[in-house]
Amino acid sequence: MEVRLRGRKNVFEEIASEYERLIRLGALGEGEKLPSVRALAMQLGVNPNTVERAYMLLEKKGLITMLPKKGAFVRGGRGSALEEEARSHVAALKEAGVTRDQLLAVVQEIYGEGEEND
DSSP states (O other), X not given: OOOOOOSSSOHHHHHHHHHHHHHHHTSSOTTOBOOOHHHHHHHHTXXXXXXXXXXXXXXXXXXXXXXXXXXXXEOSOHHHHHHHHHHHHHHHHHHTTOOHHHHHHHHHHHHOTTOOOO
């Protein structure tokens, strides 16, 4: 999987955004190993600290796990990332004052009353 820098953001943010996109799309599955910090830095022509910073951002978002001397691995595939995003949105709605009943009414409206979807 090749990462391409477009120069629109800070380099570390751009690397993190690209990998986040690939994880959310399911192009990178759970347990898949990301390139080593050194290898990706050489490929992109950037400082290894920049890649390290991008990986730390991805780890903070819960998308990857970094294991000392083993590398960086995708923490969860498409489902996990989407589930975490849903949790984030629901938490924001709760904080904004949306009640559980209001939220469930919206969910039922979207999914259909009594319709079972897994």
